Amino acid sequence: MPWLSPNVRVVEGGDVIALVTEDDALMIEPAVPGIRTVLTELRGGCGEETLAACLGPQLAARLAQTLRERQLLLDAPLSAEPVDATERQAGWLALHVADPAEAQRRLARAHVAIVGVGGIGSVLLQHLAAAGVGRFSLLDPDVVAPGDLNRQYLFRRGDVGRPKVDAAAEAVPDATVRRWRRAVGDRRDLDVLRAQPPDLLALAADSPLRALETIVAGFAADAGVSLTMAATGLERGYWGPTLIPGETACLSCWRADADAGLDPLQSAIASDPGIPTPFSFGPVNSLVASLLARDAVLLLAGASDVHSRGARVVVKTRRLHFVVRGCAPCSCWNGGRPGG
Numbered sequence: 184m185p186w187l188s189p190n191v192r193v194v195e196g197g198d199v200i201a202l203v204t205e206d207d208a209l210m211i212e213p214a215v216p217g218i219r220t221v222l223t224e225l226r227g228g229c230g231e232e233t234l235a236a237c238l239g240p241q242l243a244a245r246l247a248q249t250l251r252e253r254q255l256l257l258d259a260p261l262s263a264e265p266v267d268a269t270e271r272q273a274g275w276l277a278l279h280v281a282d283p284a285e286a287q288r289r290l291a292r293a294h295v296a297i298v299g300v301g302g303i304g305s306v307l308l309q310h311l312a313a314a315g316v317g318r319f320s321l322l323d324p325d326v327v328a329p330g331d332l333n334r335q336y337l338f339r340r341g342d343v344g345r346p347k348v349d350a351a352a353e354a355v356p357d358a359t360v361r362r363w364r365r366a367v368g369d370r371r372d373l374d375v376l377r378a379q380p381p382d383l384l385a386l387a388a389d390s391p392l393r394a395l396e397t398i399v400a401g402f403a404a405d406a407g408v409s410l411t412m413a414a415t416g417l418e419r420g421y422w423g424p425t426l427i428p429g430e431t432a433c434l435s436c437w438r439a440d441a442d443a444g445l446d447p448l449q450s451a452i453a454s455d456p457g458i459p460t461p462f463s464f465g466p467v468n469s470l471v472a473s474l475l476a477r478d479a480v481l482l483l484a485g486a487s488d489v490h491s492r493g494a495r496v497v498v499k500t501r502r503l504h505f506v507v508r509g510c511a512p513c514s515c516w517n518g519g520r521p522g523g
Contacts, residue, residue, distance in 0.1 A: 286484035299388030306472035334465035423491025431493035
């Protein structure tokens with residue numbers, strides 16, 4: 184039974200009826216017999232037979248299809264009153280999925296592994312736990328330092344000197360957290376994840392960046408799990424690509440596509456990003472980590488509009504300019520393993 188999303192306002196003016204959201208408006212001819220009755224019924228939920236009785240089968244089917252394509256219909260009603268910590272996001276989930284309640288249940292069952300609980304990883308963990316993700320695996324070798332506190336908001340001054348994975352686990356008490364205080368130097372360091380493979384593996388460590396991407400992507404491909412990543416500098420940051428076995432390009436193909444057309448100097452820079460800057464600004468880290476968290480929530484919830492799916496989104500923070508570097512799916516995946 185479909186419901187008209189509560190994010191939609193019905194506005195009538197002149198010779199049109201408009202279904203209005205914050206970012207869109209669908210115009211409907213008010214002269215269509217029964218259209219006002221249909222919109223009223225949809226507010227409270229109604230079956231397809233009611234739509235057909237009011238509009239006729241063909242027009243009812245066409246209207247329902249249009250409303251679904253514009254993500255204006257839901258498969259279940261939303262509660263107007265918050266009943267738990269995640270209820271307020273139900274309306275946001277309704278912009279992306281037809282059944283926000285099922286999406287929230289998927290988040291509760293989800294398992295995310297995060298490599299690096301620093302400027303990106305700690306904020307990512309904070310957002311995903313608040314969104315209702317139920318399980319995490321954390322890997323990081325470091326302890327909390329005073330210089331972390333300008334951007335790693337999960338930690339407090341009393342955490343200085345403690346292993347980051349321990350302090351992070353205590354900061355998200357509603358989730359189940361496994362943690363390992365270790366660096367990732369080769370694929371075997373991730374074998375602790377094999378017994379309970381995550382639904383999503385997030386690389387949030389940045390040194391050595393290119394090598395870590397290769398190591399983590401290799402493990403993710405072998406294990407058949409989705410992978411995403413993010414990093415920041417002083418003038419730019421990025422999140423993605425989010426790589427899904429069998430659905431997107433593998434890392435090798437994505438890199439080859441992204442590097443195509445570079446001159447020799449640009450290619451050398453891309454292959455060796457250098458040592459990460461020792462300086463960091465909290466809002467830049469939070470911007471990138473938050474947008475990564477948005478895509479992670481959508482992916483785990485079963486939505487299709489994940490901006491970084493097979494793509495890296497680069498944000499140039501001095502000018503607040505976004506660039507998307509996408510890549511078509513490849514044929515390398517074979518049982519979760521990329522070729523080449």
